[in-house]
Amino acid sequence: MIDVSENPFAVHSPDALNRVPAETIVDLFIKDHTQLDNVEERKHTFIWGPRGSGKSFMLRYLEPKCRFFEYDSPDEYFNREQAFLGVYTPCKKGEIDKTELEILDERSSQIISEHLLNLTVAEETLSTLDAQFPPNYFDNDDLVEFSKRIVGFFDSGSISSSKKFASDMYDQNQQPLSWLEALFTSEKRNISNYLKRRVLDPDAEYTGTTSGYHDFMLPLMSSVQDLLGRQDVPIYVFLDDAFHLFEAQQEVINTWIANRDQSTLCVKISSSRDRYETFETIGPGMIELTHDYTEIDFEELYTDEHKNYSKKVKDIAEKRLELSNIPTNDIDEFLPEWEFEKEELEKIREELEREYIEKGEPGRKSDYISRYARARLFQKLADGKTEKYYSGFGEIVHISSGIIRNFLEPCQLMVNRVKKKKGKNIENIDYIPPKIQNEVLTDISERFLQEAPEKLAKNLSQEDATHLDDLQILVRSLGELFYNRLTDPDSREPRVFSFTIRGEIPDESNLDRILKLGERIGYFKHKTYSTKEGGGVSDWYILNRRLAPRFKLDPTGFEGRMTLTPQLLEIGCQDTREFIRRRLDIDKNQVSLQSFTEEQ
Amino acid sequence: MTERNIPIERLEGGYNIDQVDEDQQDDLFLTSAGFEQRTLKSTQLLDSDYNADLGVIYVNEEYINDVDNNKTKDHVEKLKNNLSYHCDDVDVIEGSWLDAGKQLHSIREGLQSLKRKEKLNITADVTTFNREALLVCFNMIYSVCDEVTTRVLYMSPEEYGSWLSKGHRYVRNIVGFAGMQNSRKPTLLMILSGFEKDRAINTIEEIEPAKVLLGIGKPPNKDTFLDKNKERQQLVLDRQDTDKFTFPPGSISGTQDQLEELISEYHNDYNIIVSPMSTKISTLGAWKAARKSGEIQVTYTIPVEYNLEEYSSGIEYMYSGML
Numbered sequence: 001m002i003d004v005s006e007n008p009f010a011v012h013s014p015d016a017l018n019r020v021p022a023e024t025i026v027d028l029f030i031k032d033h034t035q036l037d038n039v040e041e042r043k044h045t046f047i048w049g050p051r052g053s054g055k056s057f058m059l060r061y062l063e064p065k066c067r068f069f070e071y072d073s074p075d076e077y078f079n080r081e082q083a084f085l086g087v088y089t090p091c092k093k094g095e096i097d098k099t100e101l102e103i104l105d106e107r108s109s110q111i112i113s114e115h116l117l118n119l120t121v122a123e124e125t126l127s128t129l130d131a132q133f134p135p136n137y138f139d140n141d142d143l144v145e146f147s148k149r150i151v152g153f154f155d156s157g158s159i160s161s162s163k164k165f166a167s168d169m170y171d172q173n174q175q176p177l178s179w180l181e182a183l184f185t186s187e188k189r190n191i192s193n194y195l196k197r198r199v200l201d202p203d204a205e206y207t208g209t210t211s212g213y214h215d216f217m218l219p220l221m222s223s224v225q226d227l228l229g230r231q232d233v234p235i236y237v238f239l240d241d242a243f244h245l246f247e248a249q250q251e252v253i254n255t256w257i258a259n260r261d262q263s264t265l266c267v268k269i270s271s272s273r274d275r276y277e278t279f280e281t282i283g284p285g286m287i288e289l290t291h292d293y294t295e296i297d298f299e300e301l302y303t304d305e306h307k308n309y310s311k312k313v314k315d316i317a318e319k320r321l322e323l324s325n326i327p328t329n330d331i332d333e334f335l336p337e338w339e340f341e342k343e344e345l346e347k348i349r350e351e352l353e354r355e356y357i358e359k360g361e362p363g364r365k366s367d368y369i370s371r372y373a374r375a376r377l378f379q380k381l382a383d384g385k386t387e388k389y390y391s392g393f394g395e396i397v398h399i400s401s402g403i404i405r406n407f408l409e410p411c412q413l414m415v416n417r418v419k420k421k422k423g424k425n426i427e428n429i430d431y432i433p434p435k436i437q438n439e440v441l442t443d444i445s446e447r448f449l450q451e452a453p454e455k456l457a458k459n460l461s462q463e464d465a466t467h468l469d470d471l472q473i474l475v476r477s478l479g480e481l482f483y484n485r486l487t488d489p490d491s492r493e494p495r496v497f498s499f500t501i502r503g504e505i506p507d508e509s510n511l512d513r514i515l516k517l518g519e520r521i522g523y524f525k526h527k528t529y530s531t532k533e534g535g536g537v538s539d540w541y542i543l544n545r546r547l548a549p550r551f552k553l554d555p556t557g558f559e560g561r562m563t564l565t566p567q568l569l570e571i572g573c574q575d576t577r578e579f580i581r582r583r584l585d586i587d588k589n590q591v592s593l594q595s596f597t598e599e600q
Numbered sequence: 601m602t603e604r605n606i607p608i609e610r611l612e613g614g615y616n617i618d619q620v621d622e623d624q625q626d627d628l629f630l631t632s633a634g635f636e637q638r639t640l641k642s643t644q645l646l647d648s649d650y651n652a653d654l655g656v657i658y659v660n661e662e663y664i665n666d667v668d669n670n671k672t673k674d675h676v677e678k679l680k681n682n683l684s685y686h687c688d689d690v691d692v693i694e695g696s697w698l699d700a701g702k703q704l705h706s707i708r709e710g711l712q713s714l715k716r717k718e719k720l721n722i723t724a725d726v727t728t729f730n731r732e733a734l735l736v737c738f739n740m741i742y743s744v745c746d747e748v749t750t751r752v753l754y755m756s757p758e759e760y761g762s763w764l765s766k767g768h769r770y771v772r773n774i775v776g777f778a779g780m781q782n783s784r785k786p787t788l789l790m791i792l793s794g795f796e797k798d799r800a801i802n803t804i805e806e807i808e809p810a811k812v813l814l815g816i817g818k819p820p821n822k823d824t825f826l827d828k829n830k831e832r833q834q835l836v837l838d839r840q841d842t843d844k845f846t847f848p849p850g851s852i853s854g855t856q857d858q859l860e861e862l863i864s865e866y867h868n869d870y871n872i873i874v875s876p877m878s879t880k881i882s883t884l885g886a887w888k889a890a891r892k893s894g895e896i897q898v899t900y901t902i903p904v905e906y907n908l909e910e911y912s913s914g915i916e917y918m919y920s921g922m923l
Contacts, residue, residue: 007838010838010839011838011839012839012840013808013809013810013839013840014808015786015787015808015809015810015840016786016810016811016839016840016841018786018810019786019810089783092781092787092807092808093771093806093807093808094771094772094773094778094779094781094807094873094897094899095781095871097772098773098778099700099772099773099774099775099778100773100775100776100778102700102701103700103701103704103775120783123782123783123784124783127783127784131784181784185782188780188781189780192778192779192780195778196776196778199704199739199775199776200708200739200740200743200744200776202708241808412838451798
């Protein structure tokens with residue numbers, strides 16, 4: 001059960017949200033900056049985002065029980081524009097992606113997978129109708145009619161044993177939804193039993209019924225619309241964590257999307273982008289963005305609209321503080337910056353204001369100050385051998401790199417540490433000391449560097465595994481190089497946090513694999529940008545801000561991009577000191593060349 | 601025969617392994633070739649009068665084809681040689697710990713000849729089997745014959761290396777144990793935790809259940825859960841209701857009884873997944889409980905790599921017990 005009273009930043013697994021009351025979800029959900037409007041549109045949609053970015057929570061918020069709570073009643077809700085009936089269908093690990101299905105021949109696997117997916121969605125639909133509507137919302141005769149209609153989609157002979165099983169448990173005329181649910185359960189059991197037999201005997205045949213999109217899924221959803229008495233209300237199937245499905249199963253989903261029947265059935269798929277393996281459909285064809293589906297990306301929220309992301313995190317955090325026993329609801333007050341650094345920064349700003357005037361007011365004053373102020377702070381701290389304390393709400397938001405869980409979990413740990421170290425109860429914790437904030441953030445950053453590769457999930461080839469060590473050396477090389485830049489008082493772009501590549505990296509070369517692996521693990525975010533010289537786009541890799549405390553970097557922004565050659569990157573994968581020496585030599589040469597040009 | 605641990609001193613002092621039924625030669629001697637020295641021990645202890653119709657050596661292709669490590673290849677040859685004195689036929693099953701399909705097909709084919717038997721007496725050294733292959737083997741054996749008597753042997757190491765395996769590639773259900781899930785029920789993950797703590801945490805993170813029951817071996821078999829990375833582990837455990845329970849890692853029947861009790865307590869409210877990560881002995885206890893229930897899922901977490909050089913050393917005792 002979700003409980004934020006003892007630790008307002010506690011994170012819960014999506015499955016644990018199942019039994020959370022609608023009012024709690026509505027209370028905790030922050031609508032702003034979630035692109036909720038796009039998700040609610042009658043278009044098939046992919047919702048991309050890493051785990052912990054809030055996808056499941058949003059889908060739970062869109063379930064009928066929360067809609068009805070917010071709009072006071074089902075009818076009020078269904079009368080609004082763009083109303084829909086959401087059916088949350090988690091693709092839980094091991095429930096649909098059974099190993100047995102993956103090792104069947106492709107055609108059999110696809111047919112049985114589709115049937116299993118259909119049954120799972122059907123079960124969730126019944127569960128939604130039964131548990132999320134007010135009691136007696138539906139007329140029993142209508143439910144009986146509905147149940148008979150659904151059974152009619154199957155070949156009667158093929159499901160006779162399941163009908164018997166259901167009738168042994170329930171009277172179809174008295175408990176039509178329970179009866180139908182029992183029938184689906186029995187069908188799932190038939191699949192399960194077949195898979196067990198098939199493991200032992202390769203000649204075992206599946207003799208049960210099967211179901212497809214046009215003969216079952218679509219008419220099922222149309223029947224639900226009839227039951228609601230609202231042909232204008234489509235059914236939205238929320239397939240959460242679809243990355244758990246294997247490729248052949250994702251092809252089934254893609255085929256649903258390709259049918260474009262959004263007025264009856266609209267599919268919303270949440271997944272981490274790198275683990276959704278295919279856009280192909282069953283048979284020839286692929287689904288295409290815009291044409292067949294839209295997409296939203298939770299991670300883009302950070303890189304494209306940092307202010308919005310920060311505002312969203314603030315709203316979430318303050319809502320949680322409000323529901324907890326912590327005495328303050330102000331997150332800036334609860335997560336204060338280190339006063340010493342704050343004062344130093346203020347002094348540096350004043351110095352920079354004077355310097356700006358002395359240098360003849362180059363460009364805008366605010367740009368000049370923001371470019372150098374934080375860098376000077378890092379330089380000053382490094383000079384005085386004073387430890388940088390990563391602290392303050394703003395800094396933690398930057399380090400969370402667009403994933404809400406990366407903000408909540410460090411805060412959860414901070415609260416736990418204060419409770420333990422200071423022996424305080426939650427109602428006596430009015431702020432987290434910056435020292436503790438810094439300890440937690442630095443520990444997590446180090447762990448991210450060490451453990452992220454070990455947590456790599458599916459399909460890590462043996463060859464990829466052999467590149468892990470090289471990748472970690474490269475990340476260390478880059479971290480140390482950026483630190484050198486940041487603490488160099490002569491650097492023109494001290495807060496550089498990303499690099500581009502000058503030169504070709506052959507596909508499938510070791511370096512290509514290492515960079516791709518780094519992107520999969522989350523050490524880098526890969527983007528492209530148009531080169532200043534024109535004539536093309538260049539690869540652009542941004543270091544994950546979660547690594548900032550580990551390398552003593554400034555997580556609050558970046559300017560410019562460091563250009564690296566493939567040859568230098570290869571050195572960076574082997575020898576950090578040599579990599580830095582060579583890159584700093586290039587910088588020095590550039591400076592001499594620049595002064596030479598300026599003198600001419 | 602009850603379960604017992606025979607200390608190394610006794611093993612070294614002339615102890616011999618005899619047939620399951622002294623008047624009748626075993627139908628099968630089953631073992632696995634691993635990269636550790638202890639993989640050979642049971643075949644070295646076979647009594648001169650010990651005989652079996654068939655000797656089967658299971659080996660993973662990833663180890664036997666590892667050009668940097670010849671130990672497994674060498675162990676296969678030694679096992680073949682040792683068994684050739686006691687078995688009418690000796691077969692090598694080359695499976696895979698990465699590829700579940702290859703693992704299943706090779707085991708199914710390798711054990712096919714047992715189909716002809718009405719009754720089976722088996723001696724199985726489970727020491728260096730990977731857990732998944734071990735359970736698939738027993739599934740296969742117990743499906744081809746109704747009357748099976750299996751004596752399980754396990755060589756417990758004197759010491760483990762500083763690490764056993766790293767990371768996780770993926771979590772998958774063991775073939776034959778997909779379980780039966782009801783969409784209305786949340787997921788309950790029962791973990792028999794062992795030496796590889798992060799493997800347990802990775803499994804929880806991948807499955808994201810509504811509830812975790814974390815099994816701690818008692819008495820502990822040289823391992824303590826949560827002694828490293830405590831905060832990270834606690835964070836993951838805090839994401840759902842988490843309770844702890846104890847189980848006897850050195851006992852098949854004890855582990856089975858404990859799991860059955862928990863399954864009966866929770867199966868009405870949850871879809872249950874069992875993830876055995878402790879000893880091979882307790883893994884067999886989980887296998888028995890899962891077989892009896894028929895509806896729970898058993899999963900296996902595939903690591904990125906094993907510590908081939910220093911997984912374990914020495915032998916402290918040999919476990920012997922009936923399955």
